[in-house]
Amino acid sequence: MNSRRALRLGGKRIGPGERKRVELPVARITTGDWLALSVEVLHGIEPGPTLWLTGAIHGDEIDGIEIIRRTLARLDAEALSGTVIAVPVVNLFGFVSESRYLPDRRDLNRSFPGSATGSLASRLARMLMDEVVARGDWGVDFHCGSDNRENLPQVRANLDDEETRRIARAFGAPVTIHGKAPDGALRKAALEAECRALVYEAGEAGRFTESAIVRGQDGVGRMLRTLGMVEGEEQPSPDTVESRRTRWVRAARSGICRIGVALGERVRTGQPVGEITDPFGDGGETLAARCDGIVIGRRVNPLVYQGEAVVHVAQVEA
Ligand SMILES: [Zn+2]
Structure with a gap:
């Protein structure tokens, strides 16, 4: 029943x-x-x-x-x-x-x-x-x-x-x-x-x-x-x-972005995570992680404007 x-x-x-x-x-x-x-x-x-x-x-x-x-x-x-x-x-x-x-x-x-x-x-x-x-x-x-x-x-x-x-x-x-x-x-x-x-x-x-x-x-x-x-x-x-904070790495200039880190990769504060140049490869600006953590998101379209969010890092103590 x-x-x-x-x-x-x-x-x-x-x-x-x-x-x-x-x-x-x-x-x-x-x-x-x-x-x-x-x-x-x-x-x-x-x-x-x-x-x-x-x-x-x-x-x-x-x-x-x-x-x-x-x-x-x-x-x-x-x-x-x-x-x-x-x-x-x-x-x-x-x-x-x-x-x-x-x-x-x-x-x-x-x-x-x-x-x-x-x-x-x-x-x-x-x-x-x-x-x-x-x-x-x-x-x-x-x-x-x-x-x-x-x-x-x-x-x-x-x-x-x-x-x-x-x-x-x-x-x-x-x-x-x-x-x-x-x-x-x-x-x-x-x-x-x-x-x-x-x-x-x-x-x-x-x-x-x-x-x-x-x-x-x-x-x-x-x-x-x-x-x-x-x-x-x-x-x-x-x-x-577990992470209690996430931080974006933003494009320092407009241009073509080559991201050098994979999803899930561990990064350290200041570590280069990509570079943005003009179409000839000149004027390179290196993008650096702003905290120790794990890459949880990344841009897939390489064309970026200044200020755009490029790499997302979940902050984790190293
Ligand atoms: Zn959604």
Whole structure:
């Protein structure tokens, strides 16, 4: 005899042990047709935490979509303890136009918690908060390097909270960065709604980075086991390096930049990490790391303007 209650979402009833796809209408597009948020819910037979997974809040950051797809393919609602709510594509508008933003150029990840009467971004944010995020005990929001940058797989979380730190370590990204999320970010709004959340940043916008996808999928798998939602041998997590501060190396001049460090490489303060010259190779300016740490992001387009962020370093004591 099962006493767990059904979950209701978007007018649908998802009983214990069921997996269902739910469409949440967001807004009409200019053709007059409706765009709807597609949500997949796996409601386990046994009680447990509710975990949401969100991808493409920035519409061109698509690695998370693949991580969520592979995670869902492995899960069985009947064997699950708790509930998984997956929204692989949150920013539908940006996704179809392969853009980070919404049609009005707003950044969805600066629009949370949103409002039912605000801008399109604000309304979409509000709907996700009410229908998905606020139901969660935990969430993972997936992002990629944007604007011609690639990221080493990294988790961002509030490491001052012991339970969040435990789960972030179980996730086991190469680097785990402490921080309060910026105003308007989903992670911040989730915390304010009493839902613990991680951000997983990896790879590059506009493409699949297989290593970033695999690392993310494995991380979610370990998170599910550590939270007791999925049975199975607890796999030891790979070591993660914790950092409480990150610093950018910025271009000292405009020109053509050759970066001399790889993602994941350790650097020391003052160490050269690249050089910028004119097209003939003249006027070279060396770029130097500003702290001891690990390279967590780098620019992939060699053409830079003065002041542009080129290499991102997570500060770690040597
Ligand atoms: Zn993003």
